[in-house]
Amino acid sequence: MNITDFDVYKDLLKEKSGLVLTPDKLYLIESRLNPVTKKWGYENLDAMTNVLRAVPPKELVNDIVEAMTTNETSFFRDNKPFEIFKNTVLPYYMKKAGGNKNLKIWCAAASSGQEPYSIAMILKEESSKLPGWNFSITATDISHEILEQAKEGTYTQFEVQRGLPITLLMKYFTQNDDKWSINDDIKHMIDFKYFNLLDPMSGLGQFDIIFCRNVLIYFDQPTKKDVMERMSKQMADDGFFFLGGAETVLGITDAYKAVPNCRGLYAKAQSQHIIAA
Numbered sequence: 001m002n003i004t005d006f007d008v009y010k011d012l013l014k015e016k017s018g019l020v021l022t023p024d025k026l027y028l029i030e031s032r033l034n035p036v037t038k039k040w041g042y043e044n045l046d047a048m049t050n051v052l053r054a055v056p057p058k059e060l061v062n063d064i065v066e067a068m069t070t071n072e073t074s075f076f077r078d079n080k081p082f083e084i085f086k087n088t089v090l091p092y093y094m095k096k097a098g099g100n101k102n103l104k105i106w107c108a109a110a111s112s113g114q115e116p117y118s119i120a121m122i123l124k125e126e127s128s129k130l131p132g133w134n135f136s137i138t139a140t141d142i143s144h145e146i147l148e149q150a151k152e153g154t155y156t157q158f159e160v161q162r163g164l165p166i167t168l169l170m171k172y173f174t175q176n177d178d179k180w181s182i183n184d185d186i187k188h189m190i191d192f193k194y195f196n197l198l199d200p201m202s203g204l205g206q207f208d209i210i211f212c213r214n215v216l217i218y219f220d221q222p223t224k225k226d227v228m229e230r231m232s233k234q235m236a237d238d239g240f241f242f243l244g245g246a247e248t249v250l251g252i253t254d255a256y257k258a259v260p261n262c263r264g265l266y267a268k269a270q271s272q273h274i275i276a277a
Helices: 003-017 024-039 045-053 058-068 079-096 114-125 143-152 159-160 166-172 221-232
Strands: 102-106 132-139 154-156 173-176 179-183 190-194 207-211 235-243 256-258 264-270
Touching: 003 024, 024 045, 024 114, 045 058, 058 143, 079 114, 102 114, 114 132, 114 166, 114 190, 114 256, 114 264, 132 143, 132 173, 132 179, 143 190, 154 159, 154 173, 166 173, 173 207, 221 235
Parallel strands: 102 132, 102 207, 132 190, 207 235
Antiparallel strands: 154 179, 173 179, 235 264, 256 264
16 A cells, blocks of 8 residues: 555544554554455455545445454453552542432443443442442443444453453353353443544533543544543543553643542542542
C-alpha cells in the first residue's frame, strides 16, 4: 500500500473514531480489512480504497471502523484499578453516602464486556457491605459487533483464564461445552450501548465513576483533551475517573487532579475529596 492510499484510511479513521494511525501500522490495515474487502465483494484492497475516495456507503465505513478498532481486553485487566475501586473508592462512597445510596458507573470503550462484568462481580462480592444500594453500570463501545458479543456474555476457555479468579468463574459462570456464559444476575446489572466518544455526551447522563482505560492512547493530544474535558462534565462533583496505568492527564488537561497513592485514579480538579488510599 502506498502512502496516498494509507492517508485515505488514516483520515477516515481519525474523523469517524478519533483513532490515529501511523505508517508503521500499515500491516494492520491489510490484515484487518481483507475480510471487509471480501464481504463487500471487492477484488482487492485497492478497489475498496478507490470507493472510499468517492462517496462510500455508510455501512462500508462502519465495517472499516469496526475492523480497525482495537478490542484487546481481559477480565480484571491490570488488576490494580479494580483493587482501588474495591478497597478505596467503594469505601469512600459508603462513608459519605448519607441518604444517597445510588452509584452510577460508565465504562467507556467496554469492548467485549470483560471490564464492566469485572466491576459487576466486585459489586456482587461486596453486596453484604452495601445494603440498600442501587448500582447502574453503562458500558459503551463504538463497535456494534463487539457490543453484541458483550451482551451475550459468552467467553472461551482462554478468555476466562485471562485474569479471572477461579472462584469467580465457578460462582458467576455456567459452562456450556467449551464456552463459559456469565450468569443472568451479573448480566442484568449492565446496560450496553453503542457510543462514539467523539459524539456529544450529554445524553448519557451524569456518572459517579468513569472508567476510560486504554482507549485514549490511540488518540492524538487535542482529541484526548477534548474527550477528557467533556467526560469531566458528565461526572458528579465528587466523582472519580479511571485511566489506564500508562495514561495520564498531565500535560493534557487541567480538568482533573491525581488521587494520591492511587495510580490511574483522578478526581475533578475542583473537588474536595478526602480519601484514604
